[in-house]
Amino acid sequence: MDIKKRIKNLLFFHEPRVERPFILTEDSEAGKYDPGTDKGRAGPESKKNEDLLLKKVKKIKLTKKKESPADEEKSDISKQLSENLNVIEERFSVPLNGDLIIRKFDITVKDSVIPAFLVFFDGLVNTKVINDDILQPLMLLSNLDFKSDRDDVLTYIRSHILPHNQLKEARTHQEVIDMVFFGGCGIYIDSLDVAFVADVKDFPGRSVERPNNELVIRGPQEGFTECLRGNTALIRKRLMDQNLISEDITVGRRSKTPCSILYIRDIANSSLVAEVRRRLKSIETDHIMDAGELEQFIEDNPSLPAPQIIATERPDRVCAMLTEGRVAIIMHGSPFALVVPITNSDIIYSAEDQYLRFPYSNLLRVIRVLAVLMSLLLPGIFLAITNYHHEMIPTDLMLAILSDREKVPFPSVVEVFLMEISFELIREAGIRIPGPIGPTLGIIGALILGQAAVEANIVSPILIIIVAVTGLGSFAIPNFSAGFAFRILRFGFIILAALSGFLGITVGLVLMGLWMVNAKSFGVPFVSPVAPRTTGGFSDAVFKSPVWKQEKRPDFMNTKKKRKQAHISRGWVNRGASAQQSDSGNKNE
Structure with missing residues (x-):
């Protein structure tokens, strides 16, 4: 029974048990309440709810009185x-x-x-x-x-x-x-x-350097460091807004690690800010040393492979997300900032997309979507075609694949698992080996092992190509945590494809879709604005619109201010047109 429960918890999302549920209401539902519609529903149950609400309000008032400055802890410092x-x-x-x-x-x-x-x-x-x-x-x-x-x-x-x-x-x-x-x-x-x-603090630490993981060709070249105040200064340097709030909070009973909650007061949803504050204050642990640990304490669904919180080392990306109504969490001792909430489209975006012209960034987004599909499904599709659906490929290609596999002693699924695990070992070894030797060893190791495996008739040449393209696809995903998620799911699709071909892959895609549709990130549906469908938020959801057409903030964030730029933000276009009209009028006169 315990195994069944664990499998059920992995496959289906369960709302976390909290004393005070948090719901971020969508803009599409805002303003639809009519006080007259509930008058006819008043009854014993509604009266009971009103009494309970009044009791809670009284309790809150009493609690506030107890926490008044008059009852503060007296000084324990002696005059001696x-x-x-x-x-x-x-x-x-x-x-x-x-x-x-x-x-x-x-x-x-x-x-x-x-x-x-x-x-x-x-x-x-x-x-x-x-x-x-x-x-x-x-x-x-x-x-x-x-x-x-x-x-x-x-x-x-x-x-x-x-x-x-x-x-x-x-x-x-x-x-x-x-x-x-x-x-x-x-x-x-x-x-x-x-x-x-x-x-008088003077912590030892490194100076501001280029980001190690989120490198861009165009855009700022500064990244966060391990100093909390230095990181907040990098954000304030770019976002000189008097409504930018930086709340201080401490996490960890023994480590007492300082953190800052950043948001723009007149944009961010108050319920979202309160929920972030509540989750941080409710953490009961001795120490938290990095933002990676903090992320695991406050995420909604730990069993979901995809990240539900963005970890970024770029101050410019944090500023862009703050202007959309999101909330950032910066932790002392960590060079990464956490941003909530996020959607599935955020994990395949690069910080460089904002600085490129929209045709270029859209082309890169298409390439990244293809990279995600290849990283997730390519080995499974290869197994499904070679084992179950031979009619889907040309006969000559099928005969070439079969001739290459004649001397291979293993089944296709064992062959795929063997190469995938070998590729993961090479990737992990390349990361762990210090200095510039790591990447070189990864490339040389892959070439030598691949060639040796083919010559020894352990794997077929076509599978080497499949695994290499799959690895390149996983490297093209900008988000490190998302790359891990797709690598884990890839093994699941390999097993499903080995069991029942495309039917298994279809079942896996349906389960993954249900999983993602049920997931939330701090009250925001993970696949917004697609499901549930909202009226806005598509200007930068899938494909990027021209920057002068991104007039509104994503409405699934339910921000206080919906519009972030004027309807006609390129005022010079209208001024030029009006000037031409006036010139033509003067010529006619």
Whole structure:
């Protein structure tokens, strides 16, 4: 029974069990509600639902009252500096942590000195900034009078002594600890029950470079790095919109990995943003180190081979998707940004499509669709024709194939599996071998193994061509995860074709179609705008329209603003026509 359930879960999509279901309403359904249509339906059931709704609203209001600022956690920072020092040393396991720096110093005042200390991690901070902007002003340039009011002292330190641009007050030790781990410097001063935290981070990392996986000929040549703020800066550099929001959130109980949720406030659907925020906050795990792990925690259907979240390393592609109403997630320590929701057409698009003229990009899209079909079906079609449907190919070609297979001792299906597995081994070895040797080894290894296999009568020459073309088709798919999905499904189609020829391939295509039609990506149907059919979204869904005709955003996103450019965006065309008309009118006069 357990095996049957697993097979059923793999073949059929099940909505994830959530306490609060999320539905992104389509534009085609928006505005169709008529209050008068429900008056006749009012009854005991609707009354019961209204009572439940009122109870939920009251519960929400009570929860908001409990979370009011009046009931916030009180400060656990003592006015005694020695107590604070003991707490910090205990929390940071001093002296076991060799890279933790606790710098004690005295602040000059009018009549005496006030003890204080700094806490930070060596290697995560800019020590020059600490020396010039924190220690020097407090030790040499301050003129504090601690007899004045506490709030006045805090204001004076923040406004006159410490010139650092990012200085915050922390009321708990945990706030200080969290900031210190993220490149901050904690400042404790005797007689104050509040600590200061200065952002002086200087993480070791690489500079902005060309993307490794999404290379383009035309277009920007910058890719994301592992620095969160550097990645958000790359997006803001290209999208200078005051409505671009970057919300900070932390995932992982122990790793406390910072993440940013980016969206355009007056475009993105509020329900979509709330759902992304809810899924991230509901993650309960000790650590998340990369966007690949985060993607698996928040995707809708883990059993679907096709990716339901786009992972991209290009800031320009993220900006283009944000303007369509999508939401991006950037994670500290990962050079990839996650964008949701997506459709099946997004996984075969390249970032270069936006920068090429529409005839060129449409030609490339046709080639990619053919590459997907070859990568998915070509070995299965070969098996179906050679084993079941001999009449579909010319007799001479059939005789040539049979003559090549006379000395091969294996059945066709074993032959295909043997070559497919060998090709996957060569591909994996080429990736894992370091340096420039990897690609060279892959090409030479494929040539040598293929030639040796043919001469040893292990496989037929035609199958070498089939497997090579299939591999080229998988390499032509722009999305790395989608390429994996098609490689997995290809083995399923090989088995179905070996069992029942084209009938098996047809059954596999139907099951895959049902699978994809039932799938959703953050409330958006995976095969939108085809199923369900919507009124818009076709300007860039299958074939690309001219850029000046892409007037509206995809309506399956249900964005707040539907139009992204004017109906006649090339104003110079109309101005030129009107100028010609005026010139002709002047000549007639």
